[in-house]
Structures are given as structure tokens and as C-alpha cells.
Amino acid sequence: MSEELSLVPLHQRPELMEACAQLLGEEWGKSRASRLHSLQRSSDAFPTCLVLLQSWGPAEPPAAEKSPCQLLGHVRLSRVVGHPHSLFVESVVVPRALRGKGYGRKLMEATEQYARARGFHCLHLTTHDKQHFYAHLGYTLAEPVQIMAFLSPGISAEVLRIFSARSSPATGTPGPWVPDTSQPSLPPTTVPPPPPLPLLSWVRGAPAKSCRQNLLETPHCDAKGLPIFWMKKNI
Template identity: 90%
Template sequence: MGSRSEELSLVPLHQRPELMEACAQLLGEEWGKSQASRLHSLQRSSDAFPICLVLLRSWGPAELPAAEKSPCQLLGHVRLSRVVGHPHSLFVESVVVPRALRGKGYGRKLMEAMEKYARAQGFHRLHLTTHDKQHFYAHLGYTLAEPVQIMAFLSSGISAKVLRIFSAHPSPATSNLGAWVPATTQPSLPPTMVPPPPPLPPLSWMRGAPAKSYGQNLLETPHCDAKGLPIFWMKKDI
């Protein structure tokens, strides 16, 4: 994939802030939204998650192509977020390669580098969703799965203790933490009154929801995204 001096590397975007604008443009060309909105999202990347990773191609000084003004080229982007209740899992999203470079194997290179990064950080499973690339991910070893909840855009200053609370499996002793407990004792409801609704679930974010209880296959899925479009949920143990 190029000359011997060519090198591919996956690096956190917040370690290469000079690539923010190019990355925002790449994402915008694929999914829209304003440049300012994309930049704001990318600037939240941190080692505490979610984290944006970029695949770069670099050349030695003597091998820099004449058309290139920079010693490195942006080949792809991917974002990783924590999964609620699964401390050893990550959610993969915003996987994109420049259109002019597709079909050259960089999508696979991006995913392989991302998996290697996730394993090095101590994670053992990856989850993702796709509208139409399920066959691509299946070739990479991903299998159909049920939806999970993800944590997105947590402050980089959030404590590890709070993060563990979000990521830990609920226990009987803490399963009712989401319920509101009044400061004073309230009188019991008369039999004719309608009881209040159940408490809201714990603070979390969920990408998509199951439409029915039956399963999915690589051609059909019972799941849909927030816009009502069919979406495939997949996972892989790494």
C-alpha cells in the first residue's frame, strides 16, 4: 500500500489538534451538519472517552508526493464511547474514510487499528450500529447483537469513581437509585386516585431500540434509529 517509507498510524485526535478542521470536513461530507457543530463535537475527544481516533499516512521527507503539502494524510476517523453496564466494552461510531480513498483497504485498516487500540486499553468487546454496511462488518468478524446503552460526551474531568458507577452492572442494593425519594412522608393515595408513573430510568443514552422481540439477520432487522430508519446492531469480541 505505497512505498516502503509510507507509515500508517492511529492517533487520538486531541493529540493532533491541527487536524480538527480536516476531520470536521470529512465527517460533514458524509453526514452533514455545520463545520462549527462538527468541530465542537471533535473537541470533546479525550482519553476519558468518548475519544476520536484518526488513521494517518505519513511519508519520509524524500518520499513526500508532489501533490501533498503535508507529511501526513488523513485516511479515516472513528469514535469510541463507553457502554453502560459493560465496563469492558466500547461503542464504535462515526467510522469514515474519504470517498476518494475508498475501495483501497483503508476501512479495514482503520477498524483493525482501532481494535488493537481498544485491546491495549483493556477492552474486550466492541459494539456498533450500521444502516447498510452490515456485510462489511460481518467480514471483519462482527455478529448481529442486541442494542446496548452508551455514554456519550462525558466531561473529561469526570472522576473515575463516577465513571465506574455508570459502567458497573446494577445490583439489588442500587437498582432503585433512579427513584425519587421525598424529603417528608407523603399521605397515602386514596383508592380512587391514579398512582404516579414509575420513576425514570438512570441517566444514559441509547442508540436505537428494538421494534419487536424477534431477531435480525443481515438482510432484515427489527431495530430502528431515532429517525425510524432500520438499523443493524453488531458486536465483536476482541
């Protein structure tokens, strides 16, 4: 990354929340309030929103009316259930006026560096129509994973296991998929005062028997039934 570009956790730059909400809103709609709510949950303990920023160097002092930095992109990273060394990347976006100039690549490369520096080895993502972009950056087609949409720093691995149980012994009713407990568990966290319930985003990968998996067709679909490509990259 060049000297003027930096990738920064959004929670370290709260003054950029509004600009970020606008960027996401222009691409995917939803209310400003719901976007802001989601962005405000960014933390080092995931989900983490990262912003690609261009700051003006000493050789190019900002004009009085210019903001001291420009927002070039956004991604959100979440933990992946049962894959302690993986992160899930979503809400990848570059402002419309700045696309096609290499910032999308810089955003993804800087995100990979950030994830590696935090000890993660693999990035997963989904896309409806940008599979060629991601393939160009080294991502390959992959199987679905489960995303932890919200993980409070106060939630212990034990609490997560309870809320992720496949079936309730009391009711015998089937529940969501259980992470394999033989896999390395989530990093230990401090014992909490009563924790908020974890909200788990359960993946819906519905395989259609006849469909092959390649960059033009996918056996998976999203919650609305639209075809979706699952991809990953070892970093």
C-alpha cells in the same frame, strides 16, 4: 499496519480538526460548528476520536505544497454503560476518493488494537447499511447497549449512578435505565470540583415482534424509526 500508517487520537493532532470536520460533514452533513464542537471533546477519557494517517517516509519527501500527512479515516470511541470492558464505535468513515483500497479494514483493525491496548475486550456498533462490511471484519449481530456520549474525567462512578437512576425517589417518576450496580463499575476517577452533568445517549432499540435478526432484517430502529443493525466483536 504498514509503517507509514498510524492511528492517532485526534486531540494529539489538533491541526487536523478542520480536515476531520470536513470529512464527517461530507458524509453526514450537520454544521461545521457542531462537528468541530464534537471533535474538540475528544480526550483519552472518552469519547476518543481516532484518525488514521498516512505519513510520508524519508524515501518520499512531501512536495512543498503537500501536507506532511494524509487523513485516511476517522472513528469515535465511547464507553458503554454497564459494560466496563466494552467500547462503542461510531462515525467510521474513509474519504470517498480513498474507499475500496483497504483503508476501512485498516482503520477498524487499528481501532481494535488501540482498544485492546487500553484493556477493552469488546467493540459494539450500529449501522444502517454497512452490516455486510462489518460482518466481513468479524462483527456479529448483537443486542443494543447504552452509550455514554460524554464522560468528564471529573465524574465519579457515584455521580454517574445518581444521574442514571431508573426512578427518582422524590417524584416516583420513571427515569432512564439504571446500570446494574452488581457489574464492575467505571474506573475510579478523581474527586471533582462541581462536575458538568453527564450527557447520556440513551439507546432506542425498538423491537418489532415479527422481525427476525439477520443481516437483511433487524428488529431494531433508530430515533427516527429507521432500521438499524446492532453488532459487536470480541477483540
